Amino acid sequence: DPSMDTYHPLKQAYWKDQGLTPYLALARTFQVIEETKGRLKMIDILSNFFCSVMMVTPNDLLPSVYLSINQLAPAYEGLELGVAETSLMKAIAKATGRNLAHIKSQTHLIGDLGIVAEQSRVSQRMMFRPKPLNIRGVFSKLREIAKISGQSKITLVYDVFVACRFSEARFFIRSLIGKLRIGIAEQSLLTALAVALVKKNHIKDCKISKVSDVYKDEIAETTLILKTTFCQCPNYDIIIPALLKYDIKELQTRCPMHPGMPLKPMLAQPTKGVHEVLERFSGMHITCEWKYDGERAQIHLNDSGEMSIFSRNSENNTEKYPDLIARSKAILKTNDIKSYIIDSEIVAWDLERGQILPFQVLTTRKRKNVDIATIKVQVCVYIFDLLYINGNSLVTKPLSERRKLLFEYFQEVEGEWKFANALNTNDMDEVQQFLEESIKGNCEGLMVKTLDEEATYEIAKRSRNWLKLKKDYLSNVGDSLDLVVIGGYKGKGRRTGIYGGYLLACYDAENEEYQSICKIGTGFTDEDLRAHSEFLSKHVLSGAKSYFRYDASLEPDAWFEPVQVWEVKCADLSLSPIHRAAIGIVDSDRGISLRFPRFIRIRDDKNAEHATDANQVAHMYQSQDQVKNNQKSANQMD
Numbered sequence: 001d002p003s004m005d006t007y008h009p010l011k012q013a014y015w016k017d018q019g020l021t022p023y024l025a026l027a028r029t030f031q032v033i034e035e036t037k038g039r040l041k042m043i044d045i046l047s048n049f050f051c052s053v054m055m056v057t058p059n060d061l062l063p064s065v066y067l068s069i070n071q072l073a074p075a076y077e078g079l080e081l082g083v084a085e086t087s088l089m090k091a092i093a094k095a096t097g098r099n100l101a102h103i104k105s106q107t108h109l110i111g112d113l114g115i116v117a118e119q120s121r122v123s124q125r126m127m128f129r130p131k132p133l134n135i136r137g138v139f140s141k142l143r144e145i146a147k148i149s150g151q152s153k154i155t156l157v158y159d160v161f162v163a164c165r166f167s168e169a170r171f172f173i174r175s176l177i178g179k180l181r182i183g184i185a186e187q188s189l190l191t192a193l194a195v196a197l198v199k200k201n202h203i204k205d206c207k208i209s210k211v212s213d214v215y216k217d218e219i220a221e222t223t224l225i226l227k228t229t230f231c232q233c234p235n236y237d238i239i240i241p242a243l244l245k246y247d248i249k250e251l252q253t254r255c256p257m258h259p260g261m262p263l264k265p266m267l268a269q270p271t272k273g274v275h276e277v278l279e280r281f282s283g284m285h286i287t288c289e290w291k292y293d294g295e296r297a298q299i300h301l302n303d304s305g306e307m308s309i310f311s312r313n314s315e316n317n318t319e320k321y322p323d324l325i326a327r328s329k330a331i332l333k334t335n336d337i338k339s340y341i342i343d344s345e346i347v348a349w350d351l352e353r354g355q356i357l358p359f360q361v362l363t364t365r366k367r368k369n370v371d372i373a374t375i376k377v378q379v380c381v382y383i384f385d386l387l388y389i390n391g392n393s394l395v396t397k398p399l400s401e402r403r404k405l406l407f408e409y410f411q412e413v414e415g416e417w418k419f420a421n422a423l424n425t426n427d428m429d430e431v432q433q434f435l436e437e438s439i440k441g442n443c444e445g446l447m448v449k450t451l452d453e454e455a456t457y458e459i460a461k462r463s464r465n466w467l468k469l470k471k472d473y474l475s476n477v478g479d480s481l482d483l484v485v486i487g488g489y490k491g492k493g494r495r496t497g498i499y500g501g502y503l504l505a506c507y508d509a510e511n512e513e514y515q516s517i518c519k520i521g522t523g524f525t526d527e528d529l530r531a532h533s534e535f536l537s538k539h540v541l542s543g544a545k546s547y548f549r550y551d552a553s554l555e556p557d558a559w560f561e562p563v564q565v566w567e568v569k570c571a572d573l574s575l576s577p578i579h580r581a582a583i584g585i586v587d588s589d590r591g592i593s594l595r596f597p598r599f600i601r602i603r604d605d606k607n608a609e610h611a612t613d614a615n616q617v618a619h620m621y622q623s624q625d626q627v628k629n630n631q632k633s634a635n636q637m638d
């Protein structure tokens with residue numbers, strides 16, 4: 001029944017007969033989620049499915065989880081499907097006997113090859129009905145498809161496609177394209193798993209539809225454990241078996257961090273000046289480090305001697321820096337270092353002058369299949385933290401201790417490996433002077449960090465224990481924002497034929513939605529505008545997604561998939577009756593918008609979910625002097 005909105009674990013007994021979960025059960029779950037608006041309801045539906053699998057066919061939980069977020073392996077392994085739409089169209093045409101041109105025009109009209117595939121199935125007649133698909137089978141086929149190329153890829157697609165029933169065709173094709181379009185991302189998935197676990201524990205003493213209300217606290221605690229574990233061990237191949245085998249309270253120790261697996265990095269809070277640093281850290285030991293303007297790099301060495309380099313987004317950048325790997329032995333002071341994880345910033349380096357080059361130079365480096373002999377842009381690594389050494393995690397140790405170990409085990413190599421320039425001081429004149437020096441040294445400013453108290457490495461957190469102090473802050477706004485492009489407006493005059501303006505959004509991680517924050521038309525060169533139009537026109541949607549929040553008056557000429565992040569500066573932030581950024585945080589009905597937004601650059605190192613989030617926008621709004629003063633005088637009047 002495609003309208004059924006929940007799978008009840010105890011009603012799925014027939015799965016057991018075969019020991020396999022039908023793919024159709026998952027496809028129908030997706031179908032219902034796609035038709036659902038509220039996030040909590042979406043999570044509830046997914047959790048019912050996971051709970052069913054946990055109870056009836058637990059061996060299928062891992063492939064079910066991967067299929068729900070459309071991944072084939074841990075994200076950092078970079079195994080991607082992304083089969084070209086035209087190849088898929090050919091496979092669909094062959095399987096359904098429809099004409100290729102018809103499929104193309106339908107796709108253009110509907111804007112979704114998945115739906116076209118599903119509709120095409122209806123007219124198909126088969127001589128022999130293939131066996132129904134199951135989750136494990138589909139998942140392993142997808143993995144195979146990702147790993148091979150050419151015609152055999154399409155043959156495999158065809159084999160699965162002819163066995164698809166009902167909405168299976170829609171989601172199988174969408175998986176292959178790389179976009180499931182059900183709006184389930186990592187955070188919702190982890191919550192759904194937690195809810196499923198609690199449901200499974202209490203299904204005997206409570207109706208399934210009641211579990212979420214009755215066991216709220218247990219769900220909150222389980223969700224937190226799962227999310228925290230995922231930050232140190234972003235690998236379902238490890239987490240899911242542990243989840244099924246051990247008590248949830250043991251999960252974090254059963255899934256420890258280890259080299260080769262990226263940790264979500266600790267992030268910093270913006271400040272507007274030395275006085276704010278002084279206020280926050282009064283009476284605490286602090287250190288100031290130069291804030292290098294390059295690319296964040298988590299550098300790992302594992303026990304087998306393999307090295308990997310991960311970006312701020314946990315993408316595997318190892319292939320991009322073979323030169324660093326080749327010379328990495330030189331930083332080891334002793335032979336007894338078997339494994340480590342260091343946190344650092346890679347910057348472009350001027351070999352002749354012996355100085356740091358601007359960030360833009362670094363972006364010209366090739367990303368894949370880099371051959372050392374052809375590298376033009378040299379780099380230097382500035383190491384600022386040590387998170388793991390010889391089998392031991394250091395994240396719960398204070399920075400002073402981590403730094404001591406860093407200096408004990410590692411050494412600098414001129415122009416190649418350096419420790420971040422640091423000064424331990426609580427004297428604000430010295431901080432100010434160090435800030436000036438950092439700017440002269442081609443840095444963005446300072447990172448000010450706690451040394452002893454409240455000085456652990458907080459995985460995945462934007463922490464108050466790391467403050468960034470930049471020189472070029474506009475007087476009223478602490479920082480630039482990183483925003484997602486969700487819509488485009490057709491240009492006029494010189495901009496005719498391309499998009500002349502865009503609609504930008506921040507990301508609300510709690511609700512997993514994109515909230516409009518401003519329109520932007522300034523800061524672009526003609527070249528930028530042409531390039532943006534060309535890139536974004538490949539990501540046009542047939543309409544707004546359910547997880548875009550905006551006012552109807554902002555309706556753009558085209559909606560885009562949330563695929564690109566732009567760094568934007570503005571004069572200030574104000575409350576807005578039409579924009580929805582951070583709505584409900586500062587004001588119950590109004591969102592926040594940017595005044596005089598200006599495009600700075602594309603942030604290739606961030607994906608849409610790493611854009612500035614709603615809480616940060618609210619924080620930036622509230623820390624503006626004017627807003628603070630108004631609040632003060634309102635309090636005085638009370």
Ligand code: ATP
Pocket residue numbers: 267268289290291292293294295296297312345384420447468
């Ligand atoms: P976000 O705060 O969202 O990471 P961002 O990527 O724009 O934003 P900033 O907030 O400007 O980065 O600053 C934090 C980044 O600064 C770190 O992610 C790191 O890449 C870089 N960085 C440079 N020098 C240091 C340092 N000494 N300590 C920590 N981070 C540093």
